[in-house]
Structures are given as C-alpha cells and as structure tokens.
Amino acid sequence: MKKKSLVLSALLAIFAFASPALAHFQMVYTPESALEKGGDLPLKMVFTHPFEAGHTMDMEQPLKFEVLHKGETKDLTSTLKPITWKSLTNEGKAFETSHALRGMGDWVFALTPAPYFEANEDAYIQQFTKVVVNAAGAPTDWDAELGLPAEIVPLDKPYGLWAGNVFRGIVKGGGEPVPFAEIEVEFLNHEPDMKANKFGEKAAIEAPHDSLAVQTIKADANGVFVYALPKAGWWGFAALGAGPVDKYKDKELSQDAVIWVQAKPMP
C-alpha cells in the first residue's frame, strides 16, 4: 500500500513537470513597487513561466528599456547587464539593471525585448512589458500610455492594490483599444532570489487545475479588462497578439502586452 502510494506520487510529480508548458511571461521584476523613499531600484528581466518557476527561455539583447518619470522618458537600454537566471528546471539568459530613483512620484519602466523564437509553436513572441514603481506616495505617471506597439494602460494604480481589489486595464495595439483581447493572468508563485538570480523552490500556492495556474480572461468591446486579485503578491497580465505586427523573419509573430501589478495583504 505504502509502496503503491509512493509510486503514485512519483507519477504525479512527473505529470506535474510534464504538464503542458504554461504561459510564457516576460518579467520585469523588483521586489517592492510601493516605496517609502527613492534609492537604487534593482530590476531583473527574465522570460519564464512564473507560476511553476519552470522553463526559462534565453533572452537576446533587448531592443529597448526605458523609464518614464514626471513626463520625461529616459533610455536605459545601455545599462542592461546579462545574467543567468535559474528556474526549477533549467537556466536561461536574462538581464538586470538598477535605476536610481531620485525624489518622489511614479516611475513607469517598459521593456521591448527582441522577438523570441518558440520552436514548439514555430513562431516568435515579443512581450512589451511594463512595471510601475512609486516612491513616497505622490502619484505622477502611473496611468501614462507610452505608445508601445502592444501596451496595457492601467486604470488602477499597479502599486496601490489590496488583495481582493480589482485591477483594470485597457489593452492597446498600435495605440488603439483591442476589443475582446485575450489575456493570460499568472501569479508569481515562487519568490525570486535577487542575489542568487533564481526562483525560490517553495510554491506559495498549488493550482488544482491548469485553468487556475494560468487564468484566461477577455477584455470587453472597448479593450477593458477587470480582474479581482485573490492574493497578495505579484500578478502578471499578458494580452496575446495585441500588437499590429504579426510577421517576423517569415514566421508568425505574437506581439503581446504585459503588465505586472503588486497586491498587498489586507491586515
């Protein structure tokens, strides 16, 4: 009996690993989005499967990394440094930087990665990814539209959310709302280790079904989506194929719009 259940749990473990690759998510990660004051903000760019801390893809040199603060955009592309990021199953090429936050307000970071060739799908994926950080409370730029080919424009402050609040955003492609856009939602389930450049082994939650590991929702006719954040932590939203360009090097290209938001526990 005991042996049987051991075999069974081994089989289940294999199944868990072999379960279809969940959503690809470009991460632009920093541990804290709502800061008391400025200082050096560490950022890690990893292209991975954040719910399972699974297969991490090799990123090429990103095309652009920029930040908007008080209406001014700065190009930070030349500050990116290559790192190796360890997932629970492999390691992949990733990037890091840090940015000095001076004063107060919002900083909107946006990454334009190089298209990634996904052999399984015989297609390229390019995820334009935003993350918003605030220092000292005064809001300035969080709701700005940067004009990325594919972009989620937040309707709620991405750093000012309780667990249980809704987060709303508009999916835009080429500057226009994308009606009924399909959006994948994923929880960052393994805490990133900023020093060791790897995911923590412990999962915060277990999903009883794939449909809950990656949730798929849709925007309405105006490209607006709503999601109630059930748990404190970082949540990623990826609107698939939102951008206008759908070909790259004679293959299909999916220009996705990604944003990360952080919910706080309600004490």
Ligand SMILES: [Cu+2]
């Ligand atoms: Cu993948």
